[in-house]
Amino acid sequence: MKRETPPASVDTSLLATHDLSVRVGERSLVPALSFTIRPGEFWCLLGRNGVGKTLLLHTLAGARLPAAGLLQMGGKPLADWKLDELACWRGFMPQQLHDAFATPVLDVVLQGRHPHLSRWHWEGEADHALARAALARVGLAGFEARDVRSLSGGERQRVALATLITQDPPLALLDEPLAHLDLAQQLRMLTLLQDEVRQRGRAVLMSVHDLSLAERVATHVLLLPGGGEPALAGPVAQVMQADTLSAAFDQPLRCHTLDGHRWWLPL
Numbered sequence: 001m002k003r004e005t006p007p008a009s010v011d012t013s014l015l016a017t018h019d020l021s022v023r024v025g026e027r028s029l030v031p032a033l034s035f036t037i038r039p040g041e042f043w044c045l046l047g048r049n050g051v052g053k054t055l056l057l058h059t060l061a062g063a064r065l066p067a068a069g070l071l072q073m074g075g076k077p078l079a080d081w082k083l084d085e086l087a088c089w090r091g092f093m094p095q096q097l098h099d100a101f102a103t104p105v106l107d108v109v110l111q112g113r114h115p116h117l118s119r120w121h122w123e124g125e126a127d128h129a130l131a132r133a134a135l136a137r138v139g140l141a142g143f144e145a146r147d148v149r150s151l152s153g154g155e156r157q158r159v160a161l162a163t164l165i166t167q168d169p170p171l172a173l174l175d176e177p178l179a180h181l182d183l184a185q186q187l188r189m190l191t192l193l194q195d196e197v198r199q200r201g202r203a204v205l206m207s208v209h210d211l212s213l214a215e216r217v218a219t220h221v222l223l224l225p226g227g228g229e230p231a232l233a234g235p236v237a238q239v240m241q242a243d244t245l246s247a248a249f250d251q252p253l254r255c256h257t258l259d260g261h262r263w264w265l266p267l
């Protein structure tokens with residue numbers, strides 16, 4: 001009798017870690033983290049100052065080696081990725097942005113297209129159109145010719161988001177992208193990212209300190225409790241519990257519902 005061959009399992013993960021550890025010197029920041037990010041998921045990375053969010057994001061972006069464990073992108077170990085392919089797969093928006101030279105804003109945003117261009121090819125009309133559209137989406141139409149060094153902190157952060165949108169990776173890693181933004185721009189950026197996740201099946205992992213904004217947009221939360229404790233990773237309702245968050249932030253916290261949103265306040 002002929003045996004049926006089972007269908008090969010399809011790995012739908014954009015990023016997966018298996019017992020991944022992050023250390024700095026002798027200090028264990030994140031021990032044995034196993035979690036998976038899939039298309040359509042919006043992850044918020046939470047934890048108090050100095051707990052290891054930035055170093056974890058750098059590790060997940062492939063910019064820093066883990067102390068132990070496995071990191072896979074699209075089911076493939078990170079070491080098996082070519083750099084240019086990786087740059088199309090995941091985007092990274094750092095916390096600190098440094099501009100050494102006078103550069104027009106449009107050229108900065110066009111850098112998002114570089115991973116998509118073959119060697120020796122310049123950006124074309126379509127790339128310029130994508131960059132201009134991204135600037136318009138972050139509310140910076142008309143800023144194309146401005147020297148990037150003349151921008152305010154919040155404007156520079158929005159240019160970084162426009163660059164990420166122009167890069168258009170399936171997975172976006174962002175380190176405190178709301179840090180320099182006023183309230184209206186914070187909501188604008190979150191709505192823009194949420195649209196990418198919900199309407200285009202992209203995925204986001206971003207570190208953020210505002211628990212109420214995290215609760216508003218996240219589908220999943222990765223919480224670093226610190227003190228060598230294992231991270232908690234899961235759906236937002238599972239991880240964002242008052243006792244869990246209060247312990248992680250070493251501060252009593254309560255959640256109140258107002259106008260259909262949940263607001264986290266310190267006691």
Ligand SMILES: Nc1ncnc2c1ncn2[C@@H]1O[C@H](COP(=O)(O)OP(=O)(O)OP(=O)(O)O)[C@@H](O)[C@H]1O
Binds near residue numbers: 049050052053054056
């Ligand atoms: N090169 C380094 N050498 C020594 N310690 C470092 C180095 N880089 C980072 N650290 C330490 O590692 C810890 C984690 O840093 P990280 O920047 O990841 O924290 P974070 O959770 O992003 O903090 P924040 O919320 O303040 O941005 C901190 O205590 C920091 O001082």
